[in-house]
Structures are given as structure tokens and as C-alpha cells.
Amino acid sequence: MTPTAVGPATGSPFAHPALFYRDDQEYLAGTVPFVREGLAASEPVAVAAPAARLELITAALGAAAAAVHLVDITLAGRNPGRIIPTVLRAFADAWTGVRVRIVGEPVRPGRTSPAYPACVQHEALINEAFSGREVTILCPYDARSLPEDVLADAHATHPVLITGGREWSSTTYDPDKVLARCNEPLAPPPGAAAFHYDAKALPAARDFVLAQARKRGTSEVRLQDLALVVAELTTNSVVHAGGTGTVRLWAEDEQIVCQVQDFGRLADPLAGRRPADPGQIGGRGLLLVHCLSDLVRLHTDDAGTTIRTYVSRV
The missing domain is CATH 3.30.565.10 (Histidine kinase-like ATPase, C-terminal domain)
Structure with a gap:
């Protein structure tokens, strides 16, 4: 099953599913049908992912890739705090009267420990930033490489979860709790x-x-x-x-x-x-x-x- 317009339990038109994948085949199986369904419905589609993932998706889409807005998230999202305004909202706000689809992968292996709290804050804040809007943002997570606590945070920041074509509601969805946890004191080092x-x-x-x-x-x-x-x-x-x-x-x-x-x-x-x-x-x-x-x-x-x-x- 691929995500379309499934929203949180509140009935919001906004949908924010997390896709867990373990290899390239599972990644493409979860993202390419999502993109093709959007294009078939004349919905604007963007993919914001690391360059290697963009190459996989564009190769799988073939000629259809020309209709997709592609963003290297490692550059545009180097600071997770600018992804909502300069990537997600910049694309979604350019369209009115139609559902918009975005694949966004801000949480990826290799993020530094100072950067990770900002990543999970970003994922939690997406829910507030797009509440009530006709937007679906599908967030892939590398379940093979990311730590268990990171995957647990994905459950807490996404109301809908997808693995191997199976889709279900998260029982631990609580973005406010995540935001409260990430609001941690920032003590400067001695000698600053x-x-x-x-x-x-x-x-x-x-x-x-x-x-x-x-x-x-x-x-x-x-x-x-x-x-x-x-x-x-x-x-x-x-x-x-x-x-x-x-x-x-x-x-x-x-x-x-x-x-x-x-x-x-x-x-x-x-x-x-x-x-x-x-x-x-x-x-x-x-x-x-x-x-x-x-x-x-x-x-x-x-x-x-x-x-x-x-x-x-x-």
C-alpha cells in the first residue's frame, strides 16, 4: 500500500507518513509509486533527498522524472531549521487548489550528534507547519543503518508508518513530547x-x-x-x-x-x-x-x- 491522502486521526487533510526501508529495492518500492500516483493525478511532486537517492528515483522514473522538482537535501537541508521555509513551504506555497506531494529525507545516517536534535525537531514541527493543508510529506528512514532511538523518534513524529507495503497508525505519535525533550539546555564549554x-x-x-x-x-x-x-x-x-x-x-x-x-x-x-x-x-x-x-x-x-x-x- 502506498500513502496517498491519509492524515492524522484528527481528520486533517495533511498527511505525514514515515517510510521504513532496508535496501534500495524497498526504498524505490515505497517512493516511486508515491511519486507516480501524484503525477497521474496532476499533483505537483517534489523529492528532497540525498543525491544518491535522487539518482535512484530519477532512474526508476525515466522520462517522468522531468516533471518532478528535485532537491539535494544534504545541501538545502544542511541546517534542518531551514527545510520547512526554503524547501517544503517554498514548493507547497507555489501551488493552490491542488494536493501537493513531497518526499523528504532529512534524517539520514551520518548526521552529527549536535545536528540530530534539530532534525527530530524539524520532523515534529512539520505537523504544525502544515496542519489543515492539502499536502502529503513522505519521510523515508533507513531502518538498516539508523539507530533504534532514531527510528523510535520517527514513530513519535509521524502519525502513519509504512514498512514493506504495510501501513498503520503509530501508537506512539506525540510530537509535542518530542519537542519538549529536545528543548534541552545549551551550556557553553569552559573558556568560551x-x-x-x-x-x-x-x-x-x-x-x-x-x-x-x-x-x-x-x-x-x-x-x-x-x-x-x-x-x-x-x-x-x-x-x-x-x-x-x-x-x-x-x-x-x-x-x-x-x-x-x-x-x-x-x-x-x-x-x-x-x-x-x-x-x-x-x-x-x-x-x-x-x-x-x-x-x-x-x-x-x-x-x-x-x-x-x-x-x-x-
């Missing part, structure tokens, strides 16, 4: 460079971050991205989160990590994950941070908010 700022010190905070990143070998191109990231985050602190904050910076392998902590609470879990409306004034800061960063982690509670961004040094 720190700068406390208020409204008057915003330029000094940016200069501090750039100087520290430059000393750690960051290229001028990435320094420009980092300058925009720190400007957006520190300005948000001053304008929306009590007027003061602390920015910290350190290096991890080939990345610069910049962390901003303030006293505000971020109440909207989709903040920064919605595409900006053309006429929208403001509200683009976190979206810009997600687009410029290689990874974004966030913790928020009544005591304040910490946003950690990772930017490659080159």
Missing part, C-alpha cells in the same frame, strides 16, 4: 569567549564576535554571514527580550559556534521556520539566521532563551 551587551553595545558585540572568529581562522566570506547572524540575534535581545544579553563564541572542529543568551521566552515554536510574506514588515531575523547558519539549536523557558548557531570557518 564572552561579551555582555545592551543597546549601546550592539556594535561592540558584533565586533567582538568577528574578532574572535577571525582569530580562529574564519574566512572573510563566512565572517560576513556571522556578522549578520550576531546582529540579528543581539538586536532581538535588546528589542524583544529585556534589553540585554550575552554572546559567547568558541570553535568546534571546522565550525565557529556563536551562542546568544537573553531573558526572553520564545513562545512560537515555528519562529524562523516560516517563509516571510512579500509585504511583511520585520519578523525575518530568525529566518535569516536559519538561512545563513549550518546548524541552529535553541532552548527556551521562563528563565530565558539561548540560541546556538554553527557556521563553518571556510
Whole structure:
């Protein structure tokens, strides 16, 4: 059985099934009929997957692949926080009055331990981001290579599960519980460079971050991205989160990590994950941070908010 318009138990038109596969044959058996059914119904179809998976699907589709929008998720989804606005919503919002189908594979073997919580948060937030919309997003999971806890998270973030052509409702579907678990404190390492700022010190905070990143070998191109990231985050602190904050910076392998902590609470879990409306004034800061960063982690509670961004040094 292939997924069509099966939605959560609430009766929402949105469908978000997880497909578990163990080899290329099972992968193609679960994805290619899904794509062909969409094309036969004149539904727009996109596939966002690693390059090797895109090659498998396009070869199996033959000439029909020309009608499918293809996205290398390892590039477009390097930061999982930008997949909803720049991949999924960007495609779905381009169509009205018709169901849209997307194959999306953000969780894959090889993700680093800092990146995985952002991946599972993304999968949980898809359900809220598309609730009530005529969209089906099929998420393949490599059951042969991914750890058991990752597969368990797939059960918790997808209302419908598919294995070997069999489809059933998840008995552990609970995306809110997953989001609460992933909202974990982000303690900086000992010795991280720190700068406390208020409204008057915003330029000094940016200069501090750039100087520290430059000393750690960051290229001028990435320094420009980092300058925009720190400007957006520190300005948000001053304008929306009590007027003061602390920015910290350190290096991890080939990345610069910049962390901003303030006293505000971020109440909207989709903040920064919605595409900006053309006429929208403001509200683009976190979206810009997600687009410029290689990874974004966030913790928020009544005591304040910490946003950690990772930017490659080159």
C-alpha cells in the first residue's frame, strides 16, 4: 500500500507518513509509486533527498522524472531549521487548489550528534507547519543503518508508518513530547569567549564576535554571514527580550559556534521556520539566521532563551 491522502486521526487533510526501508529495492518500492500516483493525478511532486537517492528515483522514473522538482537535501537541508521555509513551504506555497506531494529525507545516517536534535525537531514541527493543508510529506528512514532511538523518534513524529507495503497508525505519535525533550539546555564549554551587551553595545558585540572568529581562522566570506547572524540575534535581545544579553563564541572542529543568551521566552515554536510574506514588515531575523547558519539549536523557558548557531570557518 502506498500513502496517498491519509492524515492524522484528527481528520486533517495533511498527511505525514514515515517510510521504513532496508535496501534500495524497498526504498524505490515505497517512493516511486508515491511519486507516480501524484503525477497521474496532476499533483505537483517534489523529492528532497540525498543525491544518491535522487539518482535512484530519477532512474526508476525515466522520462517522468522531468516533471518532478528535485532537491539535494544534504545541501538545502544542511541546517534542518531551514527545510520547512526554503524547501517544503517554498514548493507547497507555489501551488493552490491542488494536493501537493513531497518526499523528504532529512534524517539520514551520518548526521552529527549536535545536528540530530534539530532534525527530530524539524520532523515534529512539520505537523504544525502544515496542519489543515492539502499536502502529503513522505519521510523515508533507513531502518538498516539508523539507530533504534532514531527510528523510535520517527514513530513519535509521524502519525502513519509504512514498512514493506504495510501501513498503520503509530501508537506512539506525540510530537509535542518530542519537542519538549529536545528543548534541552545549551551550556557553553569552559573558556568560551564572552561579551555582555545592551543597546549601546550592539556594535561592540558584533565586533567582538568577528574578532574572535577571525582569530580562529574564519574566512572573510563566512565572517560576513556571522556578522549578520550576531546582529540579528543581539538586536532581538535588546528589542524583544529585556534589553540585554550575552554572546559567547568558541570553535568546534571546522565550525565557529556563536551562542546568544537573553531573558526572553520564545513562545512560537515555528519562529524562523516560516517563509516571510512579500509585504511583511520585520519578523525575518530568525529566518535569516536559519538561512545563513549550518546548524541552529535553541532552548527556551521562563528563565530565558539561548540560541546556538554553527557556521563553518571556510
